[in-house]
Amino acid sequence: DQQVKQNSPSLSVQEGRISILNCDYTNSMFDYFLWYKKYPAEGPTFLISISSIKDKNEDGRFTVFLNKSAKHLSLHIVPSQPGDSAVYFCAAIGRRSGYSTLTFGKGTMLLVSP
């Protein structure tokens, strides 16, 4: 039973446009959400996170939105750049509920074309 779902295996966007990557979760005990970025032949790197007490967190071109009632979060990249082409993993953790290790989605491959 997948607790963190990324239903789009891939996304193609033109340079300069907005990229929106989506993630849904089923476990209401998750209280912290993270996005990781992964290039081929490298390990995932932490990108941005959001606590369940917030609905938005921004870091430069990256913004994560959380809709707790819908159990949905999204990562917005504006403007998208070719160097953003990578696999993006959504992850969740329940810091206060005993779900103390990251649960990952299957990832979305983003391709940003010039």
Add this chain to the structure above:
Amino acid sequence: NAGVTQTPKFQVLKTGQSMTLQCAQDMNHNSMYWYRQDPGMGLRLIYYSASEGTTDKGEVPNGYNVSRLNKREFSLRLESAAPSQTSVYFCASSVPGQGAGAFFGQGTRLTVV
């Protein structure tokens, strides 16, 4: 600035052979993890160690053993490799609870033939 270092980077094993994947971190993190990544499956937790001296099973522990040798090192052992263990293995470390985000190594690509 090493971070999390995994060895080896690549390995080919025959079915039934054993091997140990090594992982070391220099960030003084208490928690360490082993994940595997398979096509279309995302990252799945094999084992983790919340602190030195403790280890716990993750989502897919069967066929693996781990050793938390000290605070820096966390190894993953395959006693009798099977083709189903062909995967990319990632070691990670974090402060407890991973709330601040885990730091990953570059991965070990293992093929079992």
